[in-house]
Amino acid sequence: MTEKNNQIRIFDTTLRDGEQSPGASMTLNEKLELAELLESMGVDIIEAGFPAASSGDFECVSEVARRSSSIIVAGLSRAVPRDVERCGEAVRKAERPRIHTFISTSPVHMKHKLKMGENAVLEAVGRSVAQARGYVEDVEWSPEDATRTDFDFLCRCCDLAIASGATTINIPDTVGYSHPQEYQELFERLIANVANSDKAIWSTHCHNDLGLAVANSLAGVAGGARQIECTINGLGERAGNAALEEIVMAMRVRKDAFAYETNIDATKLSRASKRVSQITGFPVQFNKAIVGKNAFAHESGIHQDGMLKNNQTYEIMNPEDVGVSATSLVLGKLSGRNAFRDKLENLGYVLDDEAMNDAFRRFKDLADKKKDVFDEDIMALVDDQLSGTDELISLHALKVVAGTEGPQIAEIELETEGEIKSARAEGNGPVDAVFNAIRAIIPHDAVLELFQIHAVTEGTDAQATVSVRLSEDGLVATGKSSDPDTLVSAAKAYIHAFNKLEIRRSKSSDSNI
Ligand SMILES: CC(=O)SCCNC(=O)CCNC(=O)[C@H](O)C(C)(C)COP(=O)(O)OP(=O)(O)OC[C@H]1O[C@@H](n2cnc3c(N)ncnc32)[C@H](O)[C@@H]1OP(=O)(O)O
Numbered sequence: 455m456t457e458k459n460n461q462i463r464i465f466d467t468t469l470r471d472g473e474q475s476p477g478a479s480m481t482l483n484e485k486l487e488l489a490e491l492l493e494s495m496g497v498d499i500i501e502a503g504f505p506a507a508s509s510g511d512f513e514c515v516s517e518v519a520r521r522s523s524s525i526i527v528a529g530l531s532r533a534v535p536r537d538v539e540r541c542g543e544a545v546r547k548a549e550r551p552r553i554h555t556f557i558s559t560s561p562v563h564m565k566h567k568l569k570m571g572e573n574a575v576l577e578a579v580g581r582s583v584a585q586a587r588g589y590v591e592d593v594e595w596s597p598e599d600a601t602r603t604d605f606d607f608l609c610r611c612c613d614l615a616i617a618s619g620a621t622t623i624n625i626p627d628t629v630g631y632s633h634p635q636e637y638q639e640l641f642e643r644l645i646a647n648v649a650n651s652d653k654a655i656w657s658t659h660c661h662n663d664l665g666l667a668v669a670n671s672l673a674g675v676a677g678g679a680r681q682i683e684c685t686i687n688g689l690g691e692r693a694g695n696a697a698l699e700e701i702v703m704a705m706r707v708r709k710d711a712f713a714y715e716t717n718i719d720a721t722k723l724s725r726a727s728k729r730v731s732q733i734t735g736f737p738v739q740f741n742k743a744i745v746g747k748n749a750f751a752h753e754s755g756i757h758q759d760g761m762l763k764n765n766q767t768y769e770i771m772n773p774e775d776v777g778v779s780a781t782s783l784v785l786g787k788l789s790g791r792n793a794f795r796d797k798l799e800n801l802g803y804v805l806d807d808e809a810m811n812d813a814f815r816r817f818k819d820l821a822d823k824k825k826d827v828f829d830e831d832i833m834a835l836v837d838d839q840l841s842g843t844d845e846l847i848s849l850h851a852l853k854v855v856a857g858t859e860g861p862q863i864a865e866i867e868l869e870t871e872g873e874i875k876s877a878r879a880e881g882n883g884p885v886d887a888v889f890n891a892i893r894a895i896i897p898h899d900a901v902l903e904l905f906q907i908h909a910v911t912e913g914t915d916a917q918a919t920v921s922v923r924l925s926e927d928g929l930v931a932t933g934k935s936s937d938p939d940t941l942v943s944a945a946k947a948y949i950h951a952f953n954k955l956e957i958r959r960s961k962s963s964d965s966n967i
């Protein structure tokens with residue numbers, strides 16, 4: 455049954471090997487939800503658990519089996535009669551049940567773990583596979599630690615498994631030790647040397663201890679395998695398993711190199727990744743291929759400029775193909791004018807060249823201070839700029855001493871009519887000190903009627919938008935400013951309100967003449 459065609463069966467083991475990641479255990483309902491998602495995504499076989507491990511795992515495999523329709527539902531079992539029996543009981547409610555049984559074949563595992571010799575292992579292989587065939591037609595057999603197994607012994611085990619009724623032979627790289635060329639050759643040699651090798655589907659199962667799991671899986675396919683065992687997000691024991699999403703997209707994007715087909719609906723990959731991450735509590739690394747937060751994000755100016763001109767400059771697949779809504783051009787200190795202008799246009803701002811340059815300069819200053827610049831930050835920055843008056847007075851420098859030991863002190867420098875004036879003042883709190891210092895430079899009788907702060911976005915480095923209302927002799931003016939430093943924002947908002955008040959005062963005295 456070594457398939458000549460190019461169809462690859464995707465065997466997802468997120469619920470079994472994925473759950474073996476320390477701390478990744480899932481409840482019955484979570485597993486049922488994921489099983490449904492995986493089936494709707496086009497996974498061919500789902501390994502739902504290890505029924506002999508606990509009554510919870512047994513119930514889970516049985517329930518996934520009971521609810522399944524076209525997907526093959528597998529359970530894993532040791533070459534132990536009671537395990538195989540429990541597995542048979544658990545999967546039998548599936549339309550298409552499979553028992554996956556395994557035993558180690560490498561010298562180190564046989565000697566130290568199983569404490570069994572070759573003959574005893576061979577006997578267990580024949581017995582467990584035959585027992586499994588008594589329950590179901592579809593039996594998969596795995597020689598655990600196959601890639602560190604003596605080749606001739608491995609062939610004898612595979613011969614016997616097929617002769618005993620195994621329909622799939624899986625060759626696990628249990629400790630992620632193999633490399634692509636070696637793994638490919640292992641399949642080629644097994645398929646050439648195992649008796650009746652064409653009666654079984656050959657399968658890969660790769661771990662990622664050297665970061666080679668996906669590359670090895672693809673190499674295994676090149677060597678003749680037609681089933682790949684993998685998990686969403688590469689979840690799994692230790693460094694994990696081969697990541698399903700990477701395998702599927704490698705085959706799709708590089709058809710020239712990997713001319714194989716899967717039944718996977720790739721547009722569901724992003725959703726599956728998010729759900730697995732939420733359920734297990736295992737975050738997906740930002741730069742993870744296909745499903746990482748940054749997989750379709752571009753921050754540097756040259757890349758953003760290229761993306762705006764043609765997305766093929768820096769993307770080899772469309773984000774929509776894997777269910778991500780759109781490429782994101784993340785604005786930060788490395789962004790350029792073209793991306794900034796594009797962002798402003800998307801946010802509904804049309805600025806002339808001068809205003810645009812001014813906004814860009816202010817954006818760069820902000821990006822130097824703030825790690826993530828969100829749309830709200832840019833809107834606050836531009837609104838601040840557009841609402842600005844021709845500043846009579848502007849903030850030149852500010853230093854504040856705050857903390858438990860009062861009084862709080864502010865040292866401020868204001869620029870007024872081209873001249874820098876400075877003052878130092880104490881206050882009942884840092885904001886009070888800042889406002890006192892401003893009043894020391896520009897004495898006035900305006901009353902502070904309102905002082906309000908809110909964070910523009912989340913996070914401790916969020917910009918603070920401060921609103922200040924001043925009133926004097928029946929005239930009222932409100933000033934607003936945003937800055938990652940709350941006290942700088944407060945000073946600017948106060949000065950903004952004061953400037954507006956001055957303009958109003960001069961206008962009202964003009965009208966009185
Ligand atoms: C590479 C993999 O991913 S393998 C799958 C790993 N998954 C799991 O282990 C599932 C969760 N496991 C469990 O719940 C338990 O380990 C059980 C129920 C399977 C067994 O529990 P226990 O009977 O308490 O045994 P324990 O876990 O301590 O030791 C494992 C025993 O199984 C034996 N064993 C391991 N693999 C196999 C196998 N494939 N076939 C037969 N025996 C095996 C070991 O040699 C050891 O035998 P010993 O008790 O005679 O020394």
Ligand SMILES: CC(C)C(=O)C(=O)O
Pocket residue numbers: 471556596598599624626627628629659661
């Ligand atoms: C049981 C087998 C398939 C396994 O998980 C491994 O060897 O990693």
